[in-house]
Amino acid sequence: MSDTPESRLAALGIELPTPAAPVANYVATVRTGSLVVVSGQLPLKDGKLLATGKLGAAVSLDVGTEAAKYCLINVLAQLRAEIGDLSKVKRVVRLGGFISCAPEFTAHAGVMNGASDLAVAVFGDAGRHARSTVGVPSLPLDAPVEVEGLFEVV
Template identity: 75%
Template structure:
């Protein structure tokens, strides 16, 4: 199999959507030198949230993991729109995950693996990254997960 991220996405059956426009006073991507920072992305599929609600309060961990994966697909769509070619990614440096959850929910790491695992599937060893996963009381549009990212680019 080719090492090109686009080829790996195709093999996974993933077509990147059109990058979502920012909904407030921020930019989707900010680049400084060889660092690309992507603003938090929600689990939008065909323009609609995959689901709404909180982990531990109606959204199960499996659905949360699928949401984290969808968030990373949207992160990659932003990178593609900004760079024009995912092969310019030299490394996934960091992912930040926000999990809307009840106070009792503690399986944040497993949910965030939906994004982390996909980063490695798409970029191989270059997709291995540092990460933070934080439980929060709410997210925009009642989304259960939001993922942000930092990349080193060529």
């Protein structure tokens, strides 16, 4: 088996889902030149939210980290639908994470590592990226995490 992003996903036991359709007036991806922006994705697993609620309240750090991983899985599904093959990714440029949390919650970075660690596992050094992680009072459907991405592609 060749060493590709798709083979790395398979080795991790991850199968990318059918991309979710946008639920409002936006598109899932925008490509301009060699850049692809993927709109924020929720932690859907088998078509349902992995968890609901806020970090530092109903949602544990472990569940939040797993939710961030699933958000990135859904980002990658959208990206693959746009470019056809994840081997076309030259670089994960940036990930943005939104963490729905209680006011006293401060472990945002640890939660977002669920997405960042997967990006590096799938793309190697090309998966190392700039990142912002922001705590917010709520997210769509009461999701605990949402992740967006910016990718350089060939």
